[in-house]
Amino acid sequence: MPLTLHLGADDLTRCRFAISPLCQTHEALRMLRRPARHGYHHAWLRRMGRTLKGLDLSPLWLFVPRPGGYTPDFLGPPPDEPYPTIDDELARMRATEPGLARAEMARSLSCTPGLAQSPQGRAALDDPAGTVRRLADLTELAWHALLAPDWPRHRAVLEADIAHRSRRAADVGLDALLTGLHPTVDWAGHTLTLHRYEDQAEAQRPDGRGILLMPSVFVWPDVVSGFARPWQPTVIYPARGMGRLHTAPVPRPPQALARLLGHQRAALLAGLTTPASTTELARRHTLARSTVSAHLTALREAGLLDARRQGYYVLYGRTALGDALTSGN
Incomplete structure (x- = not known):
């Protein structure tokens, strides 16, 4: 059953874009859990295979389940501003309220039978504040290893996507913007429908705060939505031009x-x-x-x-x- 988001007038007038280094980092980690589905990034995956050999991200992998599982939203929450820095986002992640962190971690662990009762799962849930700090430190390491060296190129692709879609909205209207996000996204009767997406009763529903649109280099072939409260409803979609990111030749001037x-x-x-x-x-x-x-x-x-x-x-x-x-x- 597809996921449907019913957008009222207030949601539409507050529709906005953002680029999140933190969300991109966790989308990259999720992609590493399912590399066979991401032919656009074969060169990157081969290079990252060598990089990951020197990194122990096992506490993070605990909360990045295989496809179909739930990753805690506090690991990559929707940003409050259009272009936050990774330092600002990591500070926000470290400030996550322990009760919220524990609830989201428990939901994530429950996706894998027995994981919440394992020594690692129990240790994480018994000290949510400490777990948040450790996960933030590991996320910072993952950022520097996986994304920071290529971030200017990634950000250029994401900015170009937003510029294109903003011009399209200005030229043709918001309808064209929403229907053009992805072939599996439909917009009709104030309802945004995400096909190929399992409906979730716990998914956040638009409530007048607006909807956040975030292009991603790593989310392909999916479209991601359904942030739980208190996060703003968000749609993460594949950025235009991402297929050329790791294949375009670097210009060689004289x-x-x-x-x-x-x-x-x-x-x-x-x-x-x-x-x-x-x-x-x-x-x-x-x-x-x-x-x-x-x-x-x-x-x-x-x-x-x-x-x-x-x-x-x-x-x-x-x-x-x-x-x-x-x-x-």
Whole structure:
């Protein structure tokens, strides 16, 4: 039976996006529990196999059950702001109320027969505050091992997804935004329906606080929802362009240009054979949009780029000086 979320007028007017490093970390951990289903990330999975050999994440695996189980929501709660830092999110996780943490851990352990009565399960439930601290410390280790080195590229994909969907909502309307989240998501009669999703009586229902939409690199092929109270109702969906994240070649600018400008700025300048927007360049070069914006500003101030507005976008192109520098003349 599909999961249905009935959205009232207040929910629709409070519909928002966010990018959560903490949620991405736990989605990555969940994907490692089912690697056979994630062909888009074979290269990443092979690389992470070597990385994980030096990490003992067994207390975390206790609460990341196989598909069909429940992972405690406090491990990756919906963020309160659009672009939180990992440090802010870890601090929020460490501040989880022990009673809430225990209830969510007990629900997670119950998905595996006998696990709550095991020595590890009993120890976790007997000291929920201490367990939260240990899980937060392990999550921080997992973040640095699994995501931090590639985070600018991941964030660029997530920002590009949000920019695309925001433009689509502005151009066509909220209906097009919601129906375009995923092929298994339908929107009709104020009801968002998530097919291929088991209905859960305990799932959080929209109540006027709005619904949070979060793109994810690792959630494919699923769409995730159903956060329990007190968390805001959330839909986590696969980000556009994630399939190219680990396969797109890294641009190689001329060595002399890279020595002069730095590799990233040189790659941006050399790759601007035709004008492009900040969002497109972030996707193409797998960099954070903020990083690309800073580089473009520096190149423009140096007289190597100019900018012009076209509709909703600002397009950047090389000047004659930029062309001459790129060609070596």
